[in-house]
Amino acid sequence: MPRNRSIVLLAIGHACVDVYQGAVASLVPFFVAERAYTYAAASGIVLAASLLSSVAQPVFGILTDRRAMPWLLPVSTVLGGLGIALSGLTGSYALTLAFVAVSGVGVAAYHPESARVARLASGGSHSAMAWFSLGGNLGFAAAPLMVTAVVATGGLRLTPLLVLPALAGSVLCLPVLRALAKAGHGGSGGAVARGADDRRSFVKLSLAVVCRSIVFVGMSTFVALHVKERMHGSTAAGTAALFVLYLGGAVGSLLGGSLAGRWDRVTVAGWSYLVSVFAVAGVVYVPGPAVYACVALTSIGLYMPFSLQVTLGQDYLPSRVGTASGITLGLTVSIGGLAGPLVGRVADATTLRTALTPLILMPALSWLLFRSLPEPTAPQSLTARPAADHSGKDGGGR
Numbered sequence: 001m002p003r004n005r006s007i008v009l010l011a012i013g014h015a016c017v018d019v020y021q022g023a024v025a026s027l028v029p030f031f032v033a034e035r036a037y038t039y040a041a042a043s044g045i046v047l048a049a050s051l052l053s054s055v056a057q058p059v060f061g062i063l064t065d066r067r068a069m070p071w072l073l074p075v076s077t078v079l080g081g082l083g084i085a086l087s088g089l090t091g092s093y094a095l096t097l098a099f100v101a102v103s104g105v106g107v108a109a110y111h112p113e114s115a116r117v118a119r120l121a122s123g124g125s126h127s128a129m130a131w132f133s134l135g136g137n138l139g140f141a142a143a144p145l146m147v148t149a150v151v152a153t154g155g156l157r158l159t160p161l162l163v164l165p166a167l168a169g170s171v172l173c174l175p176v177l178r179a180l181a182k183a184g185h186g187g188s189g190g191a192v193a194r195g196a197d198d199r200r201s202f203v204k205l206s207l208a209v210v211c212r213s214i215v216f217v218g219m220s221t222f223v224a225l226h227v228k229e230r231m232h233g234s235t236a237a238g239t240a241a242l243f244v245l246y247l248g249g250a251v252g253s254l255l256g257g258s259l260a261g262r263w264d265r266v267t268v269a270g271w272s273y274l275v276s277v278f279a280v281a282g283v284v285y286v287p288g289p290a291v292y293a294c295v296a297l298t299s300i301g302l303y304m305p306f307s308l309q310v311t312l313g314q315d316y317l318p319s320r321v322g323t324a325s326g327i328t329l330g331l332t333v334s335i336g337g338l339a340g341p342l343v344g345r346v347a348d349a350t351t352l353r354t355a356l357t358p359l360i361l362m363p364a365l366s367w368l369l370f371r372s373l374p375e376p377t378a379p380q381s382l383t384a385r386p387a388a389d390h391s392g393k394d395g396g397g398r
Contacts, residue, residue, distance in 0.1 A: 081166020
């Protein structure tokens with residue numbers, strides 16, 4: 001199968017999975033309106049999706065380092081969709097948390113193995129990995145539109161319709177898995193890349209990813225409610241802000257991949273986080289419609305390092321590609337949810353603007369951590385698990 005076709009199919013499948021991460025935050029305003037949840041209770045739903053996911057993703061990464069599990073792609077995609085589909089059918093808060101947690105586990109199982117498969121299918125191309133990441137960003141962007149189109153018309157009882165992208169995504173990945181299996185890559189983990197692990201740099205990178213995750217999940221959870229309050233508008237005004245936040249990620253991912261071909265990844269990621277400091281401050285404090293521009297800049301700044309962090313983690317840990325992918329690709333959208341209930345409690349006790357203000361510090365911490373990171377040299381790779389050139393230049397054709 002041509003590489004471009006494989007990456008397109010994997011990117012669409014990635015979108016079909018990440019739409020359920022965006023769906024969790026997109027459902028929050030409807031849970032608040034239909035079930036009268038407090039800010040803390042609503043953020044607890046995001047926590048339920050994030051808690052198991054943040055723990056499970058590195059575990060799945062370790063497992064895929066030991067043995068390739070391509071079957072996880074279709075199975076985890078369906079699991080992610082099923083949990084969200086069932087979350088609106090019960091009035092029980094505990095069951096809602098359980099269903100959302102099931103979706104989080106499905107998402108957790110998907111990312112480490114999908115990153116390994118995408119690395120194989122791309123032949124090590126950095127720009128191809130950026131396109132794979134773009135698929136996830138588009139899934140995030142589509143989530144508020146999809147949820148609003150379904151739930152706003154008939155309420156939470158229509159959430160079973162949200163399982164449809166999962167069914168489509170589970171089918172789309174099958175041709176790629178078959179092609180890799182025929183090439184001798186799909187079923188066996190094979191030999192790992194040769195090169196020394198730089199654990200210290202990987203820990204610093206992971207901490208930067210955690211800070212990025214906190215601000216992004218905090219924004220995605222509360223930006224719709226925040227903009228609705230600031231604009232004195234309807235739920236649609238908040239949904240538009242959430243859509244801008246997610247869509248800007250698509251621009252940021254491609255821009256990051258492009259700039260990394262001119263400068264090294266560490267430099268591009270560091271400057272992106274510095275820009276994000278001012279952008280997040282604008283979201284919290286800038287009045288009027290200009291807040292939408294600040295939301296877009298925040299999203300671009302936070303997503304420019306997205307695919308760069310994945311390949312950096314793989315190059316810092318060349319002998320543990322699955323583990324690195326599980327942490328960097330997974331933690332960016334999961335562990336930040338752990339801070340969500342704290343933001344919600346502060347918002348309940350004070351104001352939502354006060355609760356969001358500490359998020360301004362998070363990209364600043366990521367910037368400081370990146371200032372001390374080296375640009376890794378490309379590890380040598382073997383056939384079955386290529387580590388290819390991710391040293392800041394594109395490892396393949398654009």
